[in-house]
Amino acid sequence: MPLASASVVAAVAEKVQRSTEKRVFVGWRREKDTDCTRYGSFEYRCAPSGKILRIDESYSSTGTRVWDTAVAMSRLFEKRGVRGTILELGAGTGLLGMALSARGADRVVLTELGAVVPHLEKTVERNALGNVRVAELDWTDGDLEEFRGFDLVVASDVLICEQWAVALARVLVVLRTETYVGTARGRDGVGYFLRAVEPAFEVSALPPDAFHPDFACPDILVFHLAPRSSSST
Known part of the structure; x- marks a missing residue:
């Protein structure tokens, strides 16, 4: 896949920040509904x-609801396939990670x-996924040593604000692993995130045909982050 230069990353970040494009709501999407009917x-x-996979949602936290980006990314990886060990950051309900487990991830x-x-632990237990484990991680002060060495890192809908985006970028720079972020x-946090990771990663936005054909929407983006060689940073 083509990789974006620093200037392209900056342009994408600026475009996303100022985007006024209306959200596209097709049949599978849930964020068109009100909170009382959606969860x-x-x-x-x-x-x-x-x-x-069965998930009991709650309105008590953004982390206890299923968001559309997690669904789109789960379907995307069904199309692409997956293998090896996977770390999900900001897993929320765990849909994406559990879907990757069912698709063939080793751990x-x-x-x-x-x-x-x-x-999250109750959800994993309910779905009887033996190769899935839950761990606590605070991006702002957590010890990252135990989270090194995964084949792939994924995260969905975690760029809500500048604070989250910058904290996530810090974690990814330390882990320095191939990553997909949806x-x-x-x-609000998209531009901040792209600028923060650009020195450590080659960044590209997946093209529309990378998505599952029934779960592609122009207002959902997935970025691929490939670690730069140490000589280029």
Whole structure:
């Protein structure tokens, strides 16, 4: 896939920050609904296995609800395939990481803040995924040593604000692993994130045809981050 230069990254960041494009709501999308009708019991049928993931949502936290970007990324990896060990940052309900587990990942670790961990642990236990583990991680002061060495890092809809975006970038720079980060277009933290990771990573936005054809929307972006060689940083 083509990799973006620093100037391209800056241009993408600026475009996303000022984007006024209306959100596109197709049949599978849930964020078009009001909070009172949108959250409850969520089911996701994995392909090609047919396994059904079940998640009980709560309005108590952004981390206990399923967001559209997580669904789009889960379907994207069903199309692309996955292998090896995977670390999910800001896992929330754990949909993306659990879907990657069902798709063929060898081992998945889902990380979240301590307040969200109990909900995440119950969800993993309910879905009987033996190769999935939950761990607590605070991006602002957590010890990252145990999270090194994964084959792939993923994160979805975690660029809500500058604070989150910069903290996530700090973690990724330390881990220095191939990464996919998904976001809804126009999130406040997108530009800050792209500028923060650019010195350590080659960054590219996945093209529309990379997505599952039934789960591609112009207002959902997925960035691929490839670590730069040490000589280029």
